[in-house]
Amino acid sequence: MSSTTNSRALSGAGLLIALGIIYGDIGTSPLYVMKAIIGERLISQTLVYGGISCVFWTLTLQTTLKYVVLTLQADNNGEGGIFSLYTLIRRRAKWLVIPAMLGGSALLADGIITPPISVSSAIEGLRILYPSIATIPIVIAIITALFLMQSFGTEIVGKVFGPIMLLWFTMLGALGLLSLVYHPEILYALNPRYAWEMLVNYPNGFWLLGAVFLCTTGAEALYSDLGHCGKPNIRISWIFVKTCLVLNYLGQGAWLMTNSGQLLAKNPFYALMPNWFLLTGISIATIAAIIASQALISGSFTLISEAIRLNLWPKVRVVYPTLQKGQLFVPSINMLLWAGCVGVVLYFHESSRMEAAYGLAITIAMLSTTILMSYYLYVKYKSRFIVGSFLAVYIVIEGSFLVANLDKFPHGGWVTLLIGSMLLTVMYIWIKAFIIKRRLTEYVRVKDYLPALRELSMDETIPKYSTHLVFMTSAPHPKEIESKIIYSIFQKRPKRADIYWFVHVETTDQPYTMEYKVKIVEPEDVIRVDFRLGFRVEQRINLFFRHVVEELVEKGDVDITSRYASLSKQHRIGDFRFVVLEKFLSYENDLPFKEQKIMEWYFFIKQFTSGEDKWFGLDTSSIKVEKVPLVIRPVQAPELKRIS
Structure with a gap:
């Protein structure tokens, strides 16, 4: 700028x-x-x-x-x-x-x-x-x-x-x-x-x-x-x-x-x-x-x-x-x-x-x-x-x-x-x-899932989803992650990768801040990148993330060489894939009337705006946009009676 x-x-x-x-x-x-x-x-x-x-x-x-x-x-x-x-x-x-x-x-x-x-x-x-x-x-x-x-x-x-x-x-x-x-x-x-x-x-x-x-x-x-x-x-x-x-x-x-x-x-x-x-x-x-x-x-x-x-x-x-x-x-x-x-x-x-x-x-x-x-x-x-x-x-x-x-x-x-x-x-x-989404978003500790992430990464019975899997996260604390991301990795369809990257973007009150911080959560397995960008800085996360990876490689903090046997011999760079979770309002909600209407109008307006991938400047990358339900307050399960 x-x-x-x-x-x-x-x-x-x-x-x-x-x-x-x-x-x-x-x-x-x-x-x-x-x-x-x-x-x-x-x-x-x-x-x-x-x-x-x-x-x-x-x-x-x-x-x-x-x-x-x-x-x-x-x-x-x-x-x-x-x-x-x-x-x-x-x-x-x-x-x-x-x-x-x-x-x-x-x-x-x-x-x-x-x-x-x-x-x-x-x-x-x-x-x-x-x-x-x-x-x-x-x-x-x-x-x-x-x-x-x-x-x-x-x-x-x-x-x-x-x-x-x-x-x-x-x-x-x-x-x-x-x-x-x-x-x-x-x-x-x-x-x-x-x-x-x-x-x-x-x-x-x-x-x-x-x-x-x-x-x-x-x-x-x-x-x-x-x-x-x-x-x-x-x-x-x-x-x-x-x-x-x-x-x-x-x-x-x-x-x-x-x-x-x-x-x-x-x-x-x-x-x-x-x-x-x-x-x-x-x-x-x-x-x-x-x-x-x-x-x-x-x-x-x-x-x-x-x-x-x-x-x-x-x-x-x-x-x-x-x-x-x-x-x-x-x-x-x-x-x-x-x-x-x-x-x-x-x-x-x-x-x-x-x-x-x-x-x-x-x-x-x-x-x-x-x-x-x-x-x-x-x-x-x-x-x-x-x-x-x-x-x-x-x-x-x-x-x-x-x-x-x-x-x-x-x-x-x-x-x-x-x-x-x-x-x-x-x-x-x-x-x-x-405010409603932030209040009710559930976060979990990354540390609790590190053993499972290592095992998934080594499990050759599961087809590899990507060499490098990058999730955009809204969790402000570096030790936490949304529960929806964990669900996406392990349950929706097991996403096996060699290295899991979690990328968070914080918007600062200063207009032109351009800073980042890297935390190696688990060597060779889990890495967290936090960007601090001013409110007038264009969100070009694809470009910024590439710059961060190049610096990490130059310093020897990470090896991005493909881990496929045939490709690693040729020193080929592994593929990167971004996953963006876009929420939608689940039918399984029992909201107060006011909050229900606010969320309905929110999602109605949202369909006419840019998707998260375009907003973060990821539209030139390999991206998977996943729709995840926003369950704010589950409805009371009906009492069903089984008859012979």
């Missing part, structure tokens, strides 16, 4: 990739934020100054202070995201898995609505020039092309999108700065007093927070994409990004004040552009809005990868398209997001209708991050004052945003909550099934 060009270190290339990957969502917010705040209301100083003041202080407190300054500290060896934060503190309290699951599912749900609203907002801008243009087919085509690009990796995507976003933010700042000359007094809007006046004194001003919140919806993705770009590149590039955003919002405010007392006739963003620049500006805005989807897509891949390692998501295929650390692609999630995005476009049709659904789910993700982050700060600083201050400030801020966004529920907000609930249900089923 090393890289030849480390985009995580502070560099020009790293800054450019950060612009291309991370800031699309938050960077295109000027397209619709001020339009959403003004709505169908008369333009007034209280509304314009208050709206810009709210936007500025939301970007300052929420995006800059919470995420860029504080939350980016909670990096797990360079990796970010709510699940990565959870791994840093999960040993503090078991219930922390609840906000982690809530936040993860909400962020994934938000990833399904971000591409449609961003792309639709951009494409609908073309109606200024072409009023009768059909936007829905174009939006679906662009979204499809975007998801097809993901298989090339976010490093490639970032290099392509980075220069475009640099042009976009430069344009934002320039347009805003030029507009300030028409009403320079708009700079007073940075005073928080105007935000307070709008929220308290303006009719229904508090509910405008739902529109204000749209300016910071990409902040959570900023943390999730930490592993793609690195902390230094994100922090430095944010200075440039925020400056350009604030200038553009101020410029829109200056233009709005020149139309005080009127209803909003056109999008204030496009109103900043001179007529000769309009076509060029719309084209750049369209491309930038397409790129806005990238942050949530990249963050979704990161979230799923980490959820898999935490047993919160099914073991789906994860691809590493480049050698760059943090670069990954999840085909099944890519397909799921694409299908969800197309469904949202077909259901809502217009971006104005999508705005009603946008932002509700992400407030839940932000509140979840606040809870987890407070625990992290307590672990790091041991200060109740720091934790209490952080928690109080952001519970109030995000709680207010959540209440204001609840007004969107009947207007489409229920869509993202429904999607999030479905994703949360999958996570709940997966973690509960894992």
Whole structure:
């Protein structure tokens, strides 16, 4: 997982990739934020100054202070995201898995609505020039092309999108700065007093927070994409990004004040552009809005990868398209997001209708991050004052945003909550099934079966199954093994081999750990190999195991020469065969209703995911996949009466 060009270190290339990957969502917010705040209301100083003041202080407190300054500290060896934060503190309290699951599912749900609203907002801008243009087919085509690009990796995507976003933010700042000359007094809007006046004194001003919140919806993705770009590149590039955003919002405010007392006739963003620049500006805005989807897509891949390692998501295929650390692609999630995005476009049709659904789910993700982050700060600083201050400030801020966004529920907000609930249900089923299986898996001591294994290995009346027989085991203790493996060796069909290997894989909380330990349980008969792999390391056990065997042979710890008489004379290497046990729910169970349903849904979902052989990277080896019944609680044997 090393890289030849480390985009995580502070560099020009790293800054450019950060612009291309991370800031699309938050960077295109000027397209619709001020339009959403003004709505169908008369333009007034209280509304314009208050709206810009709210936007500025939301970007300052929420995006800059919470995420860029504080939350980016909670990096797990360079990796970010709510699940990565959870791994840093999960040993503090078991219930922390609840906000982690809530936040993860909400962020994934938000990833399904971000591409449609961003792309639709951009494409609908073309109606200024072409009023009768059909936007829905174009939006679906662009979204499809975007998801097809993901298989090339976010490093490639970032290099392509980075220069475009640099042009976009430069344009934002320039347009805003030029507009300030028409009403320079708009700079007073940075005073928080105007935000307070709008929220308290303006009719229904508090509910405008739902529109204000749209300016910071990409902040959570900023943390999730930490592993793609690195902390230094994100922090430095944010200075440039925020400056350009604030200038553009101020410029829109200056233009709005020149139309005080009127209803909003056109999008204030496009109103900043001179007529000769309009076509060029719309084209750049369209491309930038397409790129806005990238942050949530990249963050979704990161979230799923980490959820898999935490047993919160099914073991789906994860691809590493480049050698760059943090670069990954999840085909099944890519397909799921694409299908969800197309469904949202077909259901809502217009971006104005999508705005009603946008932002509700992400407030839940932000509140979840606040809870987890407070625990992290307590672990790091041991200060109740720091934790209490952080928690109080952001519970109030995000709680207010959540209440204001609840007004969107009947207007489409229920869509993202429904999607999030479905994703949360999958996570709940997966973690509960894992706990049930772990609690009831029976382990036995390997030592008790060593004499029987030696005798079986020497018993020439039984056909040899393989020279080297390798079992994947979940037993965490090196002296133990699952009883099902012993059953497979001795009873299901006696599996005679010269050497029995037991391989265990432990996933660590560090992302890129690559360690192993070998225990010679019985010389020339039984060997145990324990791999410790980080949660972002691709499971390539076939390759790793071969490396271990080569080292053992080189040191003289094991002889892998074939023990067939004719082949040993030629010094041929013996064959290796892997055995993977896949459990299924036995009919011989008498489970409580709740556990029965959890396990039924678990095995129903599991049939659509990768098998254990593919998950461990064994699909190129000689493999035997055995189905073993998971008997959790045997049913009471019926009383049968024999009659003559």
